[in-house]
Amino acid sequence: MKTRITELFGIKYPIQCGGMLWLATPELAAAISNTGAMGNLTSGNYNKGDELRAAIDRTRELTALPFIVNITTMPSIRLPVELLQEFFRICCERKVTAIEIAGAPVDKFLGPAYMPLAKEAGVKVLHKVGTVRHAEHAQKVGYDAITIAGFEEGGFPHKDNVSTLVLLPIVAESVDLPILAAGGMVDGKSLAAALALGADGVMMATRFLATKDCKVHPAIHQMILDKKENDTGLGLRKLLGNFGLQVRALRNDIMKRIEEVEEHGGDFTELFPLISGERARQVWQNGDAEHAMLTVGQSIGRINDIPTAAELVQRMVAEAEEALRLSLKKITA
Numbered sequence: 001m002k003t004r005i006t007e008l009f010g011i012k013y014p015i016q017c018g019g020m021l022w023l024a025t026p027e028l029a030a031a032i033s034n035t036g037a038m039g040n041l042t043s044g045n046y047n048k049g050d051e052l053r054a055a056i057d058r059t060r061e062l063t064a065l066p067f068i069v070n071i072t073t074m075p076s077i078r079l080p081v082e083l084l085q086e087f088f089r090i091c092c093e094r095k096v097t098a099i100e101i102a103g104a105p106v107d108k109f110l111g112p113a114y115m116p117l118a119k120e121a122g123v124k125v126l127h128k129v130g131t132v133r134h135a136e137h138a139q140k141v142g143y144d145a146i147t148i149a150g151f152e153e154g155g156f157p158h159k160d161n162v163s164t165l166v167l168l169p170i171v172a173e174s175v176d177l178p179i180l181a182a183g184g185m186v187d188g189k190s191l192a193a194a195l196a197l198g199a200d201g202v203m204m205a206t207r208f209l210a211t212k213d214c215k216v217h218p219a220i221h222q223m224i225l226d227k228k229e230n231d232t233g234l235g236l237r238k239l240l241g242n243f244g245l246q247v248r249a250l251r252n253d254i255m256k257r258i259e260e261v262e263e264h265g266g267d268f269t270e271l272f273p274l275i276s277g278e279r280a281r282q283v284w285q286n287g288d289a290e291h292a293m294l295t296v297g298q299s300i301g302r303i304n305d306i307p308t309a310a311e312l313v314q315r316m317v318a319e320a321e322e323a324l325r326l327s328l329k330k331i332t333a
């Protein structure tokens with residue numbers, strides 16, 4: 001498969017893993033990169049620059065192939081802007097293949113000096129966006145690629161509530177950059193549809209979480225197999241609305257409590273114990289899925305097995321070719 005994304009990143013298949021706090025580790029990133037797709041090392045896993053440096057080096061010990069480093073540019077107590085700036089400089093210093101920015105754009109959040117730094121280092125910068133105007137801004141300030149994520153996605157979709165099916169073709173007609181489609185992507189049919197709608201590849205996270213290479217408690221994998229497409233919900237619209245965002249997560253006890261707090265106008269101090277990343281970190285490992293805000297996408301309804309990352313990617317590529325062939329057959333019959 002050859003698309004603008006495979007060419008840009010030097011990868012075999014146009015499939016990328018999205019950032020996943022606590023889960024997108026060197027081991028998972030390398031396992032995915034070794035399939036010919038693009039693994040993701042999420043910088044939010046680390047509290048210090050040296051920890052990220054060590055994680056990049058560890059990933060390189062496990063794979064000689066390209067991977068992308070996620071930097072989530074959202075206000076955070078644990079990850080102040082100075083640390084995110086340091087993460088960005090480390091990615092340039094270590095000359096990683098690419099940086100995935102999710103949240104506010106680099107020029108506005110980290111500062112105008114950062115994009116030129118990446119260009120100088122030969123590091124590609126991709127921006128994950130949820131609106132057409134953010135895609136246009138990304139093109140204007142020199143990003144190399146974008147990911148367009150509709151509100152099906154797990155994590156922090158834009159508050160506009162527009163689906164990938166609608167956003168993707170509009171963005172593909174509005175900007176001239178390589179595009180990854182995200183939100184609802186799980187298999188070769190998704191990949192074929194994304195290519196038909198104007199994307200150059202897909203980005204997925206929930207689907208990669210549901211692989212043997214993602215080391216979570218077995219009860220988490222079982223929960224993903226059991227849940228359906230309507231088992232996720234949107235929340236935190238008051239807390240995150242000012243940033244244009246909201247959260248999509250598993251509908252569980254914690255999400256109900258978060259909803260109650262938002263409804264009675266509770267503030268951040270009341271919400272923090274419920275939404276803290278530390279809670280999610282524990283739950284991925286102890287398997288008690290009711291007790292943290294677990295960011296998963298509607299794609300959860302289309303996940304019916306736990307393959308290895310290699311099995312998943314191979315199957316997707318074969319399925320995409322088959323799906324495109326069958327679609328052509330339908331219209332030419």
Ligand SMILES: Cc1cc2nc3c(=O)[nH]c(=O)nc-3n(C[C@H](O)[C@H](O)[C@H](O)COP(=O)(O)O)c2cc1C
Binds near residue numbers: 300
């Ligand atoms: C478990 C999990 C953790 C995530 N953590 C992050 C994160 O730290 N930073 C980020 O930008 N996006 C994060 N996301 C969002 C994904 O990178 C991606 O945008 C989204 O999940 C794509 O939709 P999908 O899950 O339906 O494939 C996370 C998603 C999941 C499933």
